[in-house]
Amino acid sequence: MPIVVTSVRRVAPSIARELGAFGVATVHEAQGRKGLLGAALRPVYRPILASGSAVTCEVAPGDNWMIHVAVEQCQPGDVLVVTPTSPCTDGFFGDLLATSLQARGVQGLVIDAGVRDIATLTEMKFPVWSSAVCAQGTVKETLANVNTPIVCAGACINPGDLIVADDDGVVVVKREEVDAVLDKAKARAANEEEKRQQFARGELGLDVYNMRQRLAEKGLRYVDSDDDA
């Protein structure tokens, strides 16, 4: 039988904010290129940013009942993550639910399904990532779990894990790895800034990353024209 887990250990909002500021690509790299949700999840407007602890929510296809249940479990700083138990593009979420989440201090919504009222969501500046935009209404008939481990867009998400989302998409960081990832993200960002300046001055990645010898060893040849090959 479906359950709602009411007690979830979270990432501190200040840490969530700090890690979120690095953006999805840096966080994804910092944690060893894992945790990315599928590229079908796109933001409803741009630029966009959210970072917070996951409240997880399953929904039956065409049925948004459990989102109402999940809203009550959300605390300030959370990100609500919704996954259907089978693929569905219906509009599970609109401006009323966004108003409710915003009133509770929720940072955003990630849903591997459809949303609607996106003009209003954009005006409200309530951050939403979804795999579809669709006005199709849903029913309220079937139970599912809230705050249990889920798979959303191909990634495992446990309640309380950190969600970081921006224009590039959505990444999840396991709660227990957040501190380590934050350290690595800082180091990576510092290194990237240095690289950015080198590139801006016209230096080449081939030299900055010292690639020329390894390319030659692998057999890359430079020729004047295709006929020389």
Place this chain on the structure above:
Amino acid sequence: MPIVVTSVRRVAPSIARELGAFGVATVHEAQGRKGLLGAALRPVYRPILASGSAVTCEVAPGDNWMIHVAVEQCQPGDVLVVTPTSPCTDGFFGDLLATSLQARGVQGLVIDAGVRDIATLTEMKFPVWSSAVCAQGTVKETLANVNTPIVCAGACINPGDLIVADDDGVVVVKREEVDAVLDKAKARAANEEEKRQQFARGELGLDVYNMRQRLAEKGLRYVDSDDDA
């Protein structure tokens, strides 16, 4: 043989405008969650809005000839709805046809195929919903019907039916049901506004919609941790 039906009963533009102002999601709900066109239809720019009586137009794949025929059938306030007789992403429509439609007072275009010149369409603020953006040119060789019933993006559309389209997508309302749908949309919008204020104050959908008892009857259990389940 293909025909062009020249006499179409329409929805009054003032009614079209009034119903259109409620937006796609509300109109779709107000008429009993039917009439939505498929989510593959996306607007060329946002925010966007159109509402008017449908002039329907079939086109052969890769052939936009009949759109020129359909333009003549359009009256001020209409929305032109184009469907290919088999799936096609070619660019059937661009800025010249948009200029022609705009000159005739047409409210917008809905096409389950491709369009081009979207930078200009955006500048002109001519509303277009399409299932593709593609510059591929088309020929003018094959006849098809204008102002006969069509299926566009999975929805049946009769000439003269009301088309409402916004950032969320496109919905069709049967001409003979427009008045009833308008009444229901008004009621729904009033009710939604009240709900919005409740949610903004922090009330929960669980209470606003009185869901707790029914959830319990269905067997939903609240547990402190996953291990309790």
Place this chain on the structure above:
Amino acid sequence: MPIVVTSVRRVAPSIARELGAFGVATVHEAQGRKGLLGAALRPVYRPILASGSAVTCEVAPGDNWMIHVAVEQCQPGDVLVVTPTSPCTDGFFGDLLATSLQARGVQGLVIDAGVRDIATLTEMKFPVWSSAVCAQGTVKETLANVNTPIVCAGACINPGDLIVADDDGVVVVKREEVDAVLDKAKARAANEEEKRQQFARGELGLDVYNMRQRLAEKGLRYVDSDDDA
């Protein structure tokens, strides 16, 4: 073994700019409706425009090593065109590589794969067309060719061919056909401007293009209602 061709004949940047100004749809029509890249290639922001000689680059799936090699082959005014050797949505390109290309005067990137850091690409106004947005990182292990003929999004592209890209998508013009296409594009644009004015005055395509007789010959019938058919 993979090669890098270092000597590529290019289209003069002034010609590239002149032809590019006509936009993708006009260039595509002017060269006989060929050369369009697939509609899956979408710009990272809008409005957008780039036009320049192609530097071509193959990459292995999940491996962006050769982009670093290709950057060195880019000259001011070029457009870098990247194609994976098998379909892949990973984020092969981000803001560091964009900084490097921008420093070299490159006009833009076309890639039939994923890119990341799109918020920064948008701020930098570095034009990018891609078939995916995805933060997934890539490795640097496998060689491939630079500046050899490639197929990108269904179109053959030779190094030095002209790439024109805008909100509508991307088109390639063979280097040796650029002059002829430029002449035709000028003629077409002049003709279109005249047509635009006719349409803006309310004239119909049926008359402007003299279509009525041919429609009748093909058998098109105008009827008052569907029952007459």
Place this chain on the structure above:
Amino acid sequence: MPIVVTSVRRVAPSIARELGAFGVATVHEAQGRKGLLGAALRPVYRPILASGSAVTCEVAPGDNWMIHVAVEQCQPGDVLVVTPTSPCTDGFFGDLLATSLQARGVQGLVIDAGVRDIATLTEMKFPVWSSAVCAQGTVKETLANVNTPIVCAGACINPGDLIVADDDGVVVVKREEVDAVLDKAKARAANEEEKRQQFARGELGLDVYNMRQRLAEKGLRYVDSDDDA
């Protein structure tokens, strides 16, 4: 509120069988290249054939309740046609429902959604066309209409219309047009048989259909090599 229409005018089974024997492609051509359902509908096994009057059935996504309602409306010789009210790949239908339909003399199932137990369906030789194969179970909570006009895979289907389905896919013929289409199908098949013998003897379509002059008039040129062009 949803309804079940109990009184449907049907095509006589003997006529259905006779027209069905011509196959989908011939029936589609005979009725003027209309009525084809989308190519996403594929048969569960091959070779396969069904032809009969449509019983139409809507289902909510993830909910197969109304199929049970529709079974009772099926008569010997019918084909059950099921469409979800929004896209869904769940397994709405399996071997138990097939047993029930087969017991009632139903000719087959067409469903723009998923089915399961396809090994057993194949053993039973119960013809099924679906847009997905998926074991995902469904609930029984939401009402929808039976024997009202529907859109299935892009085609309008009225209860009692004739469905013809084979290895190529599925086509619908309006009940009131069945006799005319049968006549045309007979004529077309006779003509095709003659053409088949001509082709088998090595005659060319260019001559059989007398195409050479029209090709030349359109400007087709035969050249010895590409350089001559």
Place this chain on the structure above:
Amino acid sequence: MPIVVTSVRRVAPSIARELGAFGVATVHEAQGRKGLLGAALRPVYRPILASGSAVTCEVAPGDNWMIHVAVEQCQPGDVLVVTPTSPCTDGFFGDLLATSLQARGVQGLVIDAGVRDIATLTEMKFPVWSSAVCAQGTVKETLANVNTPIVCAGACINPGDLIVADDDGVVVVKREEVDAVLDKAKARAANEEEKRQQFARGELGLDVYNMRQRLAEKGLRYVDSDDDA
């Protein structure tokens, strides 16, 4: 850094066989409609069946190196489950690897990517489920994990979990739930057999499942014709 976990607790092959015999749909239902892998996974031939403990394997896109590592971890009765770290359709697996797995007594392969040599796989009767068929070769450059928890086609799979796969697709049963699921599958199958006989005799699901009253309570109406509605 990537790891290979060498010690995995498995389901006994006799239990795997016993549960597998019920097929995917029954197992999926018996465990509460969870655990199904996505419908994009299709068998290479039909009819087909496999059931065994999962050996899990990640691969980089376009790189099948880790499959060779995983083969050594496979024991008789296992099913190898491979997932790419980002979407890829390349042919990661062919007849040589199948020969190797078959020699080790492996029951089958599940891979959310491409395979090749399917004519030989079919002749060998080595069961394979994949999301693509593609001859594209892969490299051996990048490490990834073997026998760690993975997401494959949207389902979480732990090493040693039970995989059941047939014509309908693939389902995973958590190792610790196998005994309970087996009991429920037996009960369900017995119940289904009884139902099958009722349906074969012409009884209706409406009566067998006692649905009529609940349908009426929900408001379903039977009308003679659409006009009555």
Place this chain on the structure above:
Amino acid sequence: MPIVVTSVRRVAPSIARELGAFGVATVHEAQGRKGLLGAALRPVYRPILASGSAVTCEVAPGDNWMIHVAVEQCQPGDVLVVTPTSPCTDGFFGDLLATSLQARGVQGLVIDAGVRDIATLTEMKFPVWSSAVCAQGTVKETLANVNTPIVCAGACINPGDLIVADDDGVVVVKREEVDAVLDKAKARAANEEEKRQQFARGELGLDVYNMRQRLAEKGLRYVDSDDDA
């Protein structure tokens, strides 16, 4: 203006047969992992095999006129390769054209579009690879090129190039590289046979390919359980 090139240098049918017997995967590998057509091309029946010189043919979307033109250019042993000038799933080819091609000794058809009459094609054993099965009929209005270089399913194909196709898909070998590829395919097949026997005896790829040291150097670790990692 469109042209038909009448003089094409071909691969000798005996060579085509000899290389074709190695199958798509081996030929693809033998020529350095290039030349594969996209995985969307699937055979109409299985097992299947064809190998011969390409006659290339463009078609407008929804228009199969040029296939009739191309038939005349086909010689015994050829494979006809058809690509639409923009994506289209219509049924461009059916049993009559297959009869015509078979009468001329053509080895098969490769088409990046739809075909129909597949039950008959299967009975005739006329090999066809297509990206869709669809009964939708086509017109005969628009010219295109025959025997000019084309892109089909992402691969460049010149008239006279060798096409090899089997259950795995389709690969093209440049005419001038056929001899070299044949030599490499023979060597590869001999080597694979030896490997197959090693694998059948239970030897591991890790040892057969001598991978253990390089895996260790890259950092792969074997651990007893996930907790050790």
